[in-house]
Amino acid sequence: MIRASLQPTASREYNVIGKSVGERLQALRQQRDMTVPQLSGPELPEEEVKAIERDVRDPDAAELRILAERLDCSPAFLGQGITDRQVAVLYSRTDRAEAALRAGEVRKAGQELARLGAEPALGFLPDLRRRVGYGSALALEAADNRPAAIEQLRTLLEEACSVRAETAAALADTEVELREQRISIALALCRCHCEVGEVQAAVQVGEEALEREEPLGWTDRLVELASTLLAAYIERGDRERMTQFATELLEEADRIRSPRAIVAASWNSAIVAHILGDLLEADHLSNRAMRLQATLDDPLAAGRLRMCMAEYALQHAPEDLDIEKIDRMLTTAYGELTAASAHPSDIASCLLSLARLDLLRGRPDRALDRGLKTVEQGVELVGPVAVEAHQLLAQIYQALGRVEEAVAAQTEAARELERMEALRRASEAWIAVADLYDGAGRPEQGHAALRRALACAAL
Known part of the structure; x- marks a missing residue:
């Protein structure tokens, strides 16, 4: 990913910081011994360049990128006087905030991402601005403020799908990065809608994203988005659609031959097989998913997958259930989820499954005690x-x-x-x-x- 082009030398850099866009444009042009006709072109006529230099009007994002490229500097530097070193600091801060979020330090990550979101320079760094906004939304989700996360993700998705974003990405040669961001934002929005029970909204987001992205080709992330949409079909109880979609999803995952994609497709497809009563297929898909997940370095996903497979076995195959095996799976999953600082609702779901296991063992009093404690001590x-x-x-x-x-x-x-x-x-x-x-x-x-x-x- 291209973060910024080379800036002028440090001595010249100082001369243009703090000036207006027009003043910086004129100073940089003169430092490079360029004339206005040399700086202009078909997409940015000479009179428009002169108007920008006189501060009669401000350039839009696309024009700023064109001018910055011809002046061999970054759009952030031309637009606001932000240097390469300052841009690098912003990227480094974002990297650290994302690492803190992955480590479960939700409050710390959320505060830093909020501070980054207020940085004026992000207006000239659209890819970083979306990264910060996406991370901030994930922090809100992890802090159990899903309504705020949904609102932020909606705004991000609308911007990421805009012609302006696509034009800026084309000029910066970052179309692939923009697409991955767009898919990730849609996936998180679909998941958040489903988590708060807005299943129809989740389906709409997932279907619109799939219709938009599928013609561009399948990737790991797109399979994960489709698997999240499949989860929404499952929650909606749409047997016909989820059966057909699970088959299509497995075919696409197998075609691209990526362990990450196959895990995502097999995960929810195993749930569909459980619901339909095809226990052999469910067992095959769940074992396949867990076997491949073990090759990926993601303890949180491993815990959620293990819990999910145990839960659906409990709900849909109680007659043939190996209680001791399910107990081991849930106990292991609980340890993985707590160690990875999973969302409280995931941990609550795991404890509820252990209570369900108590009920199957003929211990309703213990099941009630565990179930009530989970509800009382957990999140709303x-x-x-x-x-x-x-x-x-x-x-x-x-x-x-x-x-x-x-x-x-x-x-x-x-x-x-x-x-x-x-x-x-x-x-x-x-x-x-x-x-x-x-x-x-x-x-x-x-x-x-x-x-x-x-x-x-x-x-």
Whole structure:
């Protein structure tokens, strides 16, 4: 990636810092013994160069890059007098902030990224500005401020998809970097929408990104984006679409033969196989994903993958379950997640799965204790993890014969699914509420729950 072109010598550099854009342009042109006609061209006529030098108007980003290239300096230097050394410092600070975020130092990383975002020089460094904005959004997500992260990611994605960004990238020969940034931003936005239960918004972001990026060719990152979209289809309960899409995704991952892509595709495709009851395929895909993940240096992803595979085995294959194996997987995953400073919702989900395992072992009291502690001590639960918590508590209360509390928990799950617009799953959840009411001898409330189920099904 090109960060900045060569600047003038240090002595001359001093002479243009603190001046206006026009004054810097004129000074640099004269230092290079260039005339206005030599500096101008078809895309920037002579009269426009003169107008910029007189400060009659400011150049836009594309014009600034053209002029900077002809003057053999960086756009940041021409636009604001920012030197190569200052630009290098900004990149170094960004590198350190990203490293802190990866290490789980969320507050430290977020504060530094916020300070970087306020640097005026970023206006002339669009690739670095997007990096800083993306990192800041990830810090907000990790700090459980997903609404703010979503708002920031939306703004970033709109800018990264603009003609202005594409033009600037073409002039700087950074189209590949821009595309990777664009895919990463869309992936994070799709994931955040899904995490807060806005499943339909997640699907829309993922589908629009895939439609935009697929014609340019598949990459590791694009497969990861598509796998995130597949997760949104799973949360929406769209069996037909998720089945077809999982097959297509595996084919693309196998075609590009990248371990990272194959892990991403196999991960959620194994979940689809679990849901469809194809346990042999689910086992094959999950083992394949974990085997390849072990070759990649990413403990957080390894922990999430291990937890995810154990969770779906618990939910969709309880009859053939190797309880001790699942216990080992979840215990290992919990250690990996906590060591990697995973998001609290990931850790909560892992603990809820351990509570589910207690229930399967015939220990409902222990399951309830673990489940309630997870809910009380964890972050405010929303989206998929909230549904998971409420449905599990409903099952535990039912096993304990505490029907009223089971109804209340299952009702919360159904309402959360409605809020998520996962209407097929919401309909199933309301049917479960109706069954609980019928078992308690309360047919009127059961009929009301069935009407809610029918309304969701119709929508």
